[in-house]
Amino acid sequence: MASSESGDFQKVLEYRIYKCSSYSSCYIPENILVDVPSDQTSRWSSDIDNHPQYLILKLQSPSIVKYITFGKYEKTHVCNIKKFKIFGGLEPENMMELLESGLRNDSIPETFDLKHVLGIEGNCFPIRYVKILPLQSWGPSFNFSIWHIRLTGINESKIVRPCLERFNMYRQKEIIRLCMKHFRQMEQPEIVETLQRVTGVPLEDPRLSTLYNLLVTKGDHLQAERFISNALSMGLLSDYINAQTYRAIWTKLSSSEPKPGMRGGHQMVLDPTAEVLYLFGGWDGNQDLSDLWSYNIEAGKWTLICKDTEAVGGPSARSCHKMCLDPQRRQLFTLGRYLDTQYRTCENLKSDFYVYDIESSKWTRISEDTGTMGGPPLVFDHQMSMDVEKRTIYVFGGRVLAHPTNADEHGLIPEPHFSGLYSYHVPTGTWTRLACDIADKPCSRDMPIYRSRAGHSMLFHPVGSSSLP
Secondary structure, three states, X not given: OOOOOOHHHHHHHHHHHHHHHHOOOOOOOOOOOOOOOOOOOOOEEOOOOOXXXXXXXXXXXXXXXXXXXXXXXXOOOOOEEEEEEEEEEEEOOEEEEEEEEEOOOOOOOEEEEOOOEEOOOOEXXXXXXXXXXXXXXXXXXXXXXXXXXXXXXXXXXHHHHHHHHXXXXXXXXXXXXXXXXXXXXXXXXXXXXXXXXXXXXXOOOHHHHHHHHHHHHOOOXXXXXXXXXXXXXXXXXXXXXXXXXOOOOOOOOOOXXXXXXXXXXXXXXXXXXXXXXXXXXXXXXXXXXXXXXEEEOOOOEEEEEEOOHXXXXXXXXXXXXXXXXXXXXXXXEEEOOOOOHHHOOOOOXXXXXXXXXXXXXXXXXXXXXXXXXXXXXXXXXXXXEEEOOOOEEEXXXXXXXXXXXXXXXXXXXXXXXXXXXXXXEOOOOEEEEEEOOOOOOOOOOOOOOOOOOOOOOOEEEOOOOEEEO
């Protein structure tokens, strides 16, 4: 069936919308259908799962409906609604969308806010009909079930009547505006001017009329772009822009040779001021790499800074390492790497720590082994972030590499498998262990224990001065 109006549902709805106008608890008489989550027959169900099917509820009188609550069965059910839409209006043939959302497949009732304010003036609008349109049930190819509906709002005449009058005036003005837009599209400006003069209803904001005249009437695209740029600088489009969701668009970069080859386990950092990317190292499928590249975003060009950083006093070839950037002082820091079991010797298992000065194109080894300096042991798949203002680097997690004689069949030491949280203060060259997984290991201060991990991500929030793993 295309629609359904249940008398029981209508009584419950009418009663509850009336009693809930004071936001108090509702008393439901025995002759009124109540929420019975334990009764599987206490529900409205569609015949089949085909779309569209809907339920229309009629209120006793026009009311301002603010919330809708869905009751549920006492346990999860395949017929529970997963996605739905709610419409409302004064006539069943003319309703607007009030909500699009979904329900969890559990036994807990859920309440949603319904759209009840219209226009920039913020006036509430009343409705008489509520249309519930199920879109998808939790079980595939199952019919839709609505177990219980409660609407909450205001139906007091002294509040609803002025809202109804304002709403009718709003609709009349919108009809006049639509007529004026139609005649403007028909290139009949005299009729538009007459309607505005007689009714006193403006077609639109004068600035929109100016833009329409530039873009549509005159076809002056240059002036239209200047108009939009000026509107952006004045913040006229800020609300609209902030309401938009971000959408990622991937574009293949067509850069000429030279450019880095395919690899994995490499690292990249961005200098946002200079708009330059830096890439270092990685695994090409046969060997670790030690090349350092830069990519100028504006020019769209790769530059090979150094083919072999180890040859100029920098880090050896590596993968699964991490880098962070100090954009103010234009310095790159890199720490950690992965080694296959056959290459793990006492000498190789030292955790070297390097910094690259971009201005002078010079590598400096800060530490031969951070593990002996109070820092993390040799790790891979960890994370690094930097507090640029305090010149402090944070290192969290990562798998700890072990000597083959102490490692398990996977080349990892039994305890701990993961490294903890460390900070490195660049000016003083000092490491501090902030947290670790082993309770008897001393840390710098009382902190909640966050279990270490590998292959994660971490960001630094400069405002709150905190790293977020």
